[in-house]
Amino acid sequence: xxxAELIQAINASRRExxxxxxxxxxxxxxxxxxxxxxVNAILGWEIRHGRRAGPGDEASVMEARAALIDNMAPExxxx
Numbered sequence: 044x045x046x047a048e049l050i051q052a053i054n055a056s057r058r059e060x061x062x063x064x065x066x067x068x069x070x071x072x073x074x075x076x077x078x079x080x081x082v083n084a085i086l087g088w089e090i091r092h093g094r095r096a097g098p099g100d101e102a103s104v105m106e107a108r109a110a111l112i113d114n115m116a117p118e119x120x121x122x
Contacts, residue, residue, distance in 0.1 A: 044074040046101045049081055060089035084108035 044052070052070040063086065071079045084107040085096050096104055 044070065044078050044081075046081065046104065047098055049074070049078060049085065050096060050098060053082065053085065054095065058095070060093055060095050061086045080111060081108055084111050087111070 053067045055066040058064040071082050088104045088107045089096050
């Protein structure tokens with residue numbers, strides 16, 4: 044799933060910044076490991092910024108995703 048697709052999917056219903064609702068879980072299940080990493084970065088970004096991420100926040104969220112991956116144990120790192 045692309046960033047835009049993830050944002051659209053996780054925002055399919057009302058939720059607070061950083062909130063994990065059924066659409067968030069569904070997006071992660073549908074997208075696999077790459078989606079899980081991106082959603083974790085999105086939710087963390089939202090908590091830090093106090094608002095939901097949108098299409099214009101992609102670069103900042105992807106920086107957070109890269110940092111998340113860099114901080115993972117080497118055996119868990121993904122693409």
